[in-house]
Amino acid sequence: MTEWEAGRAAVPIGRDEEIDLIRRCLDVGCGPQGLLVLGETGTGRSRLLRFAEEAASADGARVLSARGWSGEEPAPFSSLHRLLLPVLDVPDLFPGDRWTVLHTAFGPDAGAGPQERRALGVVVLAVLTRLARTNPILLAVDDAQDCDDASLDVLFSVRRQLTNQAVTMLFTARGAAPPPGVPADLPVLRLGPLSPGAAARLLDAQPDAPRGRLRIDLLRQAEGNPLAIVELNRASHVGAGPGSAPGVLTSRLDALPEDTRRALLYASAALREEELRVVMAALGTDDLTVWTPAEEAGLIGIVDGRVAFGHPLTRAAAFHRQPAKLRQRAHRDLAAAAVQSPAYRAWHLAAAAIGPDEAVACALERATAVHALRVGDRFTSAKALEQAAWLSGTDAGRARRLAAAMAAASDLGNPDWVRDLYTEFSRINRDPDLRCVAVCAMAGALSLLSFQREAFGLLLDLWRHSPPRTASTSLSLTALAAAIAHQSGLPEHRAELPRLLDHARQVVREMPETRDDRAECSGAATPAGHLEPMDRGGFAGLTGPGVPAAMDAYVSVGIGEHGGDTARQAPVALPGPLDGPASPARLLADASVAYYSDESELCAEMHRQASTVPGASWAWGPRVWALPSHVDTLIAMGRWPEAQALIEEGRSDAAVHRLTRVDMDLEALEVTLRALRGDSLPDVPFTSPHWRSVNLGENRATRARMLRAGGLHALALGDAERAFRHFRALFGEDGSPIGPFLPPRSISELAATAQRVGRKEEASRVLGAVRAGMGERPTTRMTLLMHHAAALVDEGANPEHHFRLALVNPAGDTWPLERAQARLHYAIWLRRRRRPLEARAQLTAVLEVAVRLDARALADAARGELRATGAADVSASASGAAERLTELTAQQQQIARLAAGGLSNREIGDRLFLSPRTVGSHLYNVYPKLGISSRHQLRDLLQDN
Template identity: 50%
Template sequence: MGRDGEIERILRCVTREPGTPQTLLLLGEEGIGRTTVLRHVRERAAGDGVLVLFAQGWAEDPGHAHACLRQLLTPPVRGEPAALPAAHHRVLTAVPRGNDGPDEAEFHAAVTALLDRLAAARPVLVCVDDADLCDRAFLEALFAAARLLAGRSLTVLLAARHEAALPGPPPGTETLRLGPLSGAAAAALLDRQPAAPTGRHRLEILADAEGNPLALVELGRGAPGPAGVVRHPPAEHVFGVRLDALPAETRRALLYAAAAGPGETVAAVMAALGTGDLVVWAPAEAAGLVTLVEDRLVFRHPLARSAAYLRRPAGERRQAHRDLAKIAVLPEARARHLAAITVGTNAFVATLLEDSAWRRGDAVAAAHALEQAARLSPRRPERARRLAEALTAAHVAGDPGWVRELYGRLGQESADPELVCVAAGALASALSQESAQREAFEVLADVSEHFPVADRTLALALAGLAAGIAYQSGLPEHTAALSTLLDRARQAHESKRWRPAAAGPLVRLDTPHLRRALDALVTAVARPQSATGSRPGPGRPHGAPPIGADGPAARAVLAAVAHHADEADVDLGQSRTADDRLRTARAFGLRGWSVLVLVDALVAIGRFPEAETVIQDAMTEAAVLRLPRVQADLEAQALTVRALRGTLPVTPRLTPAVWRAVCLDENRATHARLLRARGLAALAHGDMEGAWRQLRELFTADGAPLHPYLSARSIAELTVTAQRTGRSAEALPILERVRAEQGERPSTRMTLLLHHATALVGPDDGAEEHFQLALVNHGANRWPWERGHVRLNYAIWLRRCRRTLEARQQLTTVLETAERLGAGALASAAHIELRASGAAPAPEDGGPLERLTAQQRQIVQLAARGLSNREIGERLFLSPRTVGSHLYNVYPKLGISSRHQLRDLVQGR
């Protein structure tokens, strides 16, 4: 799993594609999946008619070349040596005795002759696993054959842990290093295990395994089952043997290092040990178990850390935590070690855990600490309150399984109205991100009767969450119910019993300004036309938020209000800041709401490279946390960006499996994003009929919008396809309904879109006026792609009116805009229209850099000079992520894959 790139690379070498090496080394640490990749490659190659020969090194082999060679000589090639000259046959079939093995030159010649004969008939793949344990003479013979048979269909693939143990490979050998699995692949592998863990234990295993497949499997087997009982202790494999061979003082030192955790310094661990002699680590380093890196001690393998801790008796483990607690400087570290040695309840330790839970600003760590604090609380009221805080933090972290576990426990502990509201909010948010909008909204509607006796900020936050769910569902009954929920929230009082500090620094909604913003958000979803009018107040927040409103959740609320008001600048500024902080805090439970608003804003204003970077990062988190609805939205946004950038494959995958896992009837925002993405993909491929079918579904048969907000934003794209397919009369009533629903004072963006759409399907004698009205408002510059789309269609209209000079002027501006934004589809359409207008063809390409935008060329030049992404960003006033995104998208255009190649390209230009 997660090795498609490596496997395809190897198979291209097996088929001897031009430019591929003949010899490959596959390197990786123990348990990283070398053997699995080799097995898969062998099966794929054999299925394609390749002759596969396989051998595996073994440390106990007697140490002669024939130990591995005999593994290669299996049916159907066992009889092949007999067809070789007698000297070669004798060397290949002889059984060496003692040191009477064959001469090195004879052995090399015999192996070369055998592989030459086999490769003459069909392609041959020689796979050797654990090559670092093979006899050196055998490997040298293979490498000699590869050098001498460079023209044959022969590929040699060797897998090993360490390259240093191998003889020098032939020139041109490529090294593939298997790194850890990606977060999504690691989560998928863990979830495939029998009785896979859930909730907190699942997240802990994913963190502890560090993407190592063997560690994922073994730690998953050792996770507690439903009753809290360990089903099977993790296998320790060779690590237990290596540990047992170490001196007692080294084993004790490793126990303390494992108990301290990956962030602790060597000095702190040694202080707990009561020694200052670094020699204690030397045997573990020699055994390949740990590495000292500056002031940190790093376990070479996750299972080595697990074995170092679990192989010691419980008493020794408790003593280690006791000693580490004594020297701990950070409150959270002291609380964690004290909790590890506490049996039963302990009010003092529970208070320490609660007070230090959010010191690291990490949602996952905070939820874990608060859950432990609840477990150690002797009194029921404190236990219930801390469970509520743990539940809120788990919701902020974004794991639905963890939320459900804590929700069930809190329900057994307390029926306090405020805690019931807290629990309902966490559960509803998790349900919504999984895709169950009806159930999520029903949960909030059921507890809204408690709003008047709950804290006002909490009640407003839950009403805001209900608005988010209603926006996502797009269901009229949800929108209609929002007014009731808001009225109940407004009746709530100022409570001091529970405050939204449960989410620590991430949630700060308890200010009058933010309460007004929450109120405005609910109103905007309940009555969409009220959000777009040009009126002051919370609907159009300006500038930085006031003091006390700088938490990422608060910023996300302000961004959502600005999103509904089509205030792109405010929307982008608030949501980008919120997204950065939530990503750092591992708070995808909140980020899953805000990141979609951020991506919508980035796409709307044409920042496609940054949008792709954000989408890919968020998709990994959504996959790890198993949030199919959020995945589906992100997949739709990714398809939209690829369509606008012109980077779609010839046959794009328009229905990823995750979309089929979401009920689109109760997720109309997802459905609308999906339909627009498919429509734009069809447009990019010139399929006007297909584009019309997709975009037409954004509105019902009678013209009502599928989604009250997102459908209207695609009205211009719908009318483009209507005009091109001769369906203007069918599109006009839809346009009129959208115009009516936008009210008398639509936003600047909607004004642009409505004029654009009217110019396309309205009366011919008013087309030019509407095109010009769409372009004349300078405020529309905030949506450069949409404005460029207007200019393109205006130019097409001008050309058809035989006003070619004016058309070319518009198209030139379109082309400049498209190249600046990286909007490949718009640029391609402008080029086509320029040629149709009789414009001279573009001059010959002056080199690969000439295909880049001015900003991309600046970034490339600075990167080629050795500047880091951060240094480039400081010079060009860009974020390091944006610089990285530009480089990620530039490399394929230049036909390179690294900064080293970039420097050579620029210097040789």
């Protein structure tokens, strides 16, 4: 359950914020510390306490620990006795009077009245004070709810009287509320479930962690509980559920009456959405007292008309500890309940089946269509379709349902699951149309898993041997091929796109779109969306007016980036309505075309709309393809908090679905963002094993993001030579970009570093190649970037002319950082030609943007140039700011002082229990009130006052 730091204590996975808080508690410079860690069974309370003990011991502290025990009532002061046992033989620590008190308190006939507690408290206070003179002290009490009241009372009393900064008291307790007697002023840390990403990382740390459907199923069952993840993974290796949950749970289960255990079996067999009335109907009773023993034992709660299990392992144990025959009977009774819905009835019949049953398979297939439309749960849909496939009576029916399951799993964004399904599908399928669906899903899965050559080859093989016969299928496959080609960046892939697009256009002209569901379930149509090719560029299940234009624009704009300017001028606003079931895919199509065409505001808006469509959170598959471009767009537009939130969300989902390549893309973008902000950076930005597990030669888009991030990282560290090498690697020997979008957009960064290291001529050749690739009508953004680059490295040009052209178009404000950097370089050029007043005007605008974005390196450069122009020291404007400190709220003053002390927004947020974004918002409001514009000025101001 742990990760390891070199030579340090084991760190629980997914508890970074909690670990930071515990580290602060152990800091002897922060005064006497105390903390109560609360959490349900399996949340890792004891693990955190062990970490604290190991970390404190490694730092030279003396650790005194004790643990409560359930069962019979503990003797008075027994927990305190165990806590002090390691120091009872320390010489001179207990003179006669103290030893007498201890001997009496720890004796078999000890009293626990107020007088005894006060006397023992005096002794313990003196002992801790004496011990802390030589070493810091950590008192660690686990399971405080099971400790004797007398011991806790003494410890809490001593804590209030302690003045020595080297003593820390940490307690843990089970439950959501502090045990009786805990003082109200003791800080409380409540452990909730792990985040999805942290839960996935913990699962990956287990031996033989499952993948595909089993992985997602396990994570959903565990609900973020660390112990449940470990136990469910262990049980999965033997092909059974956790028949033995932790003793504290199983003992309570086994102690229940038989009818209550039967009721819990039915409740655990029920789907989570099913109501209590369905379970009661299946049980054949309406007497709610059957649940009372389980409620009193703390195993369940009746909430909002449903049975809520208090722990995920309780649900699993309640089901799997019963014989298979009883489990099957529970599913059949739930299916037969008069108040049961048709969809849930089909699921229960399928769970009770023990062999092929075409009637149940058809019912499950129909139920999946209803459920998918109602709640958009792709996981449940894919799981049900896979189960329906195994229940199918014929190979044809099984193949059709497997193809539908692949499409749903692809929409969910889990390529391992798609790959597992494709293996069985390929063995039994004989239908060329179904093969198009399956190959589309499989090629998308391979691409997400970083195998671009294999993915593209699979599509070409399909096209050669069984080409698609409908317009939407043909264009979907072409759009997927374009998405893979953009990711791979391989010339041989790009060269195939025009031919594929021409073929797709020919199909559109010659064959009107038709649909042939060929349903086999008594006239019931298979869900249309499940038989449409799942294009991973964002066109899942598209049909209807305007769809060919959407896909055509997507592919042709991408081809235009390589072959000239004609396709680049394709209209971004696509025809046809954006409502209906296909609207998320249509919005993502718009967003992709807008990204390729440098329409950043439209790109961001389309992504925003797509993410707010009902059910979008379950359809991560289509969105994951556009996620890096979405983040890149937000960074370019200066919407950095949104970009950071999207990176964190995306990396969490990538961990859940084991998308290593996607995580690498997002890691590179995170390094980019941190470098632009000027956050503290490691010497080497990319140390994850991921970077050695993916072939960057066939993932050039990922390589380009890494190279740009590495260049910006080097610049932030002041290493211009290394930065130039990274930016130069974005282009080949002949100056051609290694990818269609990001490398050309980095041309001004290459030019700026080339100017600093004396490589202007080389950068000028690259600029010429980029100009040629852009054609006669480049986008506005590329026009501005190329003018900026020309002003820096084109020896035959007029620099001022190009600087002005780089700044004249107001549309450039869409990309504030790029415009600010152009202004900074123009100001430097003006200053060196002794035009300081013009330079100051540009630098003032740069500083305003840098402060607004919190781009600290850019702000420092602007202030330095302002001083070089002869302007008064910017920090001098803060001379009267001390008087304005009183204008700040108490919280703003506290945040300002912590920021002046060198803490980052995240560190301040952790200390004050605020989000980093909230801290940044406060500082953004504080700076104008104080008449300053940076943390450096804030530090100078507060150090002088």
